[in-house]
Amino acid sequence: MADRALSLTAAGLAVGIGLLLLAPLAALGLGLQGFSLAPAELAALRFTLWQAVLSAGLSVALAIPVARALARRRFRGRDLLISTLGAPFILPVIVAVLGLLAVFGRAGWVNQTLTGLGLSPVSIYGLQGVVLAHVFFNMPLAVRMILHGWQAIPAERFRLAASLGFSPADTMRHIERPMLRAVLPGVALVIFVICLTSFAVALTLGGGPKATTVELAIYQALRFDFDLAGAARLALVQFALCTAAYAVATRLALPTGFGAGQGRAGGPPAPKGWPLRLDVLVIIFAAMFLALPILAVVLDGLPGMLDLPPQVWQAAARSLIIALASTAISLGVALTLALAAARGRNWPGFAASLPLAASSLVLGTGLFLILQPYFRPASLALPVTMAINAALSLPFAFRILAPEARSLFDDYNRLTSSLGITGFARLRFVVLPRLSRPLGFAAGLVAALSMGDLGVIALFAGEGEATLPLLVQRLMGAYRIQTAASAALLLVSLSFALFWGFDQWGRRHASA
């Protein structure tokens, strides 16, 4: 009986997810008047594809030497560095952009050095800036995935190579290159898909006819031109793009797991001499590339932390409410679907991954078209953002919970049902305690993602509804860089505190 209630709830939620995604698409389709793309829209499409290709290619190319250095060297702080590579996933985009501006911007550290040396400064705006920011976010992801590939090569393979007297070039050719050939396409594709939906980066570092992504073009069509038909057209283009990319990505066997192992015995050979010097340089360079922008935000933001204007605190409160609410929604839905999936069904997993085909601005535009005849968009900014953040983080939460829910079912379902533990008692005494670790981790991820999200809120919010990331962006736009840096520091602190808090809660309650 309890099983049936769970299945019905899960099925209802699955239908709800489908509707939440389909209704905006239907609205977009109805908003259409003929389908021919204007030259500016075609340019946006071209730029979106081109920057995604460049970002994926560069991220992967730069990640290979870093992953190799991490795979074959052991040093103090290595484990810390590897875990830190996971941090960009929950780092708010706007904070990273601010940090990159401080390092690579017009008056940034790099350009100061260049002009000091009598060289001409480089610009961070346009294609190069967009790609730079994407590499900042995705190179660490690529390193982790490729490192995982390296660590998955059995130590015996390297032992055999050593006994046969392989040179490093032989080892590369016979062992490492086949691994890379298997792993790299998947890594590049994942990054390509992520970069297709880039909005906040394009909003801050791109723009103009030469550097506008489709996502950004949607925003401009709605916010500046109030061109509903144009926004609908672009949103459908974006949806088709994401769906196609996602379909290809699921067909291609993706490298599994983001967790890299920690120092198992017998990795690849670690040659001395110039390869060692090169590895040291590579690791220092990668660590600095990731750390300097964050350090810049901390240094710039810290002095102003004590006299932040009240609007920053109000925005922070709004962001916290949105983050907590979308976490509750996302986790509730993900847990229900994961428990249903644990009973050997496939549809809950399918429903939970549907949002991967949509993007924040696509859903936002659809909801905008549905709601704007009846409501003032600004009055719905917070609930719409909550719902879309919850939907877009659902695939991540589900993937974290599903395997654990499965083993809970396999291990304890017979005992639980033989004792007649059902309903709320089952949730309270069996499910929540047994799943608290993945629940805490997933809640931390969802809360941090939602806290730092700068997407649909930009479509709906007026003056009084800005979330903290949007406010940081507006402060930057108004050249109040000092205040922006302090607000960004507050934002990143809150994001990581949310992640840390939820994750710790999960670990503390995961006993035995």
Add this chain to the structure above:
Amino acid sequence: MLQLDRVQARFDDFTLAADWQVPKGARVAVIGPSGAGKSTLLSLIGGFLMPDQGRVLWQGRDLTREDPGARPMTTLFQDQNLFPHLTIAQNLGLGISPSLRLTAADYDRIEAALAHTGLAGFGTRKPAQLSGGQQSRAALARALLRDKPILLLDEPFAALGPALKREMLGLVTLLADETGATVLMVTHDPAEARTFAPLTCLVEGGIAHAPQATAALLDNPPPALADYLG
């Protein structure tokens, strides 16, 4: 009386049929080759699997459609009999109230059941802090608290050494004598069947045969059982 009324179950790779009954208070060993369906038989009785045809009855009451937790029986599984995140007292408490709403009197009963199974004072510990034998005792103590007329043992002591196993069987016998429970016990060991169970059900060739007197069956085994016993 526990009755399997023309029970038929078909699974991907094999079928199992049973059509027999045993009186209340009977002690039945379930013996047969690996993969023949001994655990499946217990799962059908316990309600974890549904038969395609036939009924499972207890004292004339049809159990076939009832949830496992609603059936008048307790199952001890091969493993995972305790929740590792709950204390021993809570694990036992689940046998009294599945929602763990326990009165002071309930806690007294838990303490008494622990004492009865040689676990006095272990209530506040977690299962991981107990030895394998103590964990089995805790599971038995909960069966005692649930006080159901049927006890299904799906090799819960398989991981214990011979001496501990004998000790646990002794405890089961003691508890079954006290409560008058009907016991079905899966076993691989003919000696175990002889000491514990007057009746033995042979499971082989897709059939759970009607229980027969253990001694007679083992002294004069049919060919399939003879092959299995070696």
